[in-house]
Amino acid sequence: MKAIRIEKNGGPEVMNLAELPVPEAAAGQALVRIEAAGVNFIDVYQRTGLYPVQLPYVLGLEGSGTVEKTGPGVETLQAGDRVAWSGAPGTYAEYAAVPADRLVKIPEKIDFPEAAAAMLQGMTAHYLAVDTYPIRSGDTVLIHAAAGGVGQLLVQVARRRGARVLATVSTEAKAELARKAGADEVILYSREDFEQRVKSLTGGAGVDAVYDSVGQTTFLKSLACLKPRGMLVSFGQSSGKVTNFDPAMLGSGGSLYLTRPSLFHYIADRQSLERRASEVLDWIAGGELVLHIGQRLPLRDAAEAHRRLEARKTTGKVLLIP
Numbered sequence: 001m002k003a004i005r006i007e008k009n010g011g012p013e014v015m016n017l018a019e020l021p022v023p024e025a026a027a028g029q030a031l032v033r034i035e036a037a038g039v040n041f042i043d044v045y046q047r048t049g050l051y052p053v054q055l056p057y058v059l060g061l062e063g064s065g066t067v068e069k070t071g072p073g074v075e076t077l078q079a080g081d082r083v084a085w086s087g088a089p090g091t092y093a094e095y096a097a098v099p100a101d102r103l104v105k106i107p108e109k110i111d112f113p114e115a116a117a118a119m120l121q122g123m124t125a126h127y128l129a130v131d132t133y134p135i136r137s138g139d140t141v142l143i144h145a146a147a148g149g150v151g152q153l154l155v156q157v158a159r160r161r162g163a164r165v166l167a168t169v170s171t172e173a174k175a176e177l178a179r180k181a182g183a184d185e186v187i188l189y190s191r192e193d194f195e196q197r198v199k200s201l202t203g204g205a206g207v208d209a210v211y212d213s214v215g216q217t218t219f220l221k222s223l224a225c226l227k228p229r230g231m232l233v234s235f236g237q238s239s240g241k242v243t244n245f246d247p248a249m250l251g252s253g254g255s256l257y258l259t260r261p262s263l264f265h266y267i268a269d270r271q272s273l274e275r276r277a278s279e280v281l282d283w284i285a286g287g288e289l290v291l292h293i294g295q296r297l298p299l300r301d302a303a304e305a306h307r308r309l310e311a312r313k314t315t316g317k318v319l320l321i322p
């Protein structure tokens, strides 16, 4: 089978299209023929070595496809089932052996590209707004990179929960997408000081929560945008790692809260995975959460997908089609 493998960490040039044996479904696993693989920023961190992985490594943590075979001990699935998952490696490929307890069945109304686009970024938007900082009606929140994969979904979920949403993006075209997703106010943080804009849009009060996936370039100003006892949800570092932080800043900023959550702790057991995935997939099937698949590339162009993602040239979801 074809797969995108890295033998060392580095830039997109380390991503090789390799010919590998189709994996075996071991005990507790299902062999899935992949129809769509999701590209996520975490794949970039694994490629560069920011998040260490054992090499050689087939990139990709998310996908959808059809079960071909099940390994010993798998009773909940059978050949022909349509499934999707996130958090199991090896999905930039034609086949993957995935732990059966990480697979969810795809409802009929949802196609393979939609399912692959929903799992990692959809469940992230869900846990951030529902559990990490549970948005209450009447809250004001700030969401960075609002035209991105997680961003467009998080704006929609925040609006569903009754928040006033302030959003940042880098270009006019992205501003249009953030507005379409439901943002009340869009700030071009590439041109204007978002902290000042947030202060003026909130009459000096600040926001209840900031969802910050950008990291290095936004972190300190995000803290400064909070109301006393507000929460900074720092959930990514697209612009680089945050290094200049002293916990005393939380005190002087107004007894603030800081959390650094990860999806994998919010879907760690089967029950929480099923609950979260089914809620997200139901919202999509019912038209309450709208996916924006901004780009679909053939599997062999995975390196180009990474180049675009890192150059801020993508919007919504990026998919690879084997």
Ligand code: NDP
Binding pocket: 039, 040, 041, 042, 120, 121, 124, 145, 146, 147, 148, 149, 150, 151, 168, 169, 170, 171, 174, 213, 214, 217, 235, 236, 237, 238, 239, 240, 261, 262, 263, 264, 309, 310, 311, 312, 313, 314, 315, 316
């Ligand atoms: P996005 O589609 O959001 O792409 C990243 C976006 O970040 C860009 O489009 C860009 O938007 C913005 N950005 C700002 N500065 C930079 C920079 N220097 N380089 C690149 N991008 C920059 O990606 P994803 O939706 O896949 O992921 C978004 C973030 O969420 C990532 O940081 C990811 O790690 C994190 N994440 C965290 C999870 C968790 O559980 N903790 C789970 C899923 C994702 P603009 O041009 O508008 O600035």
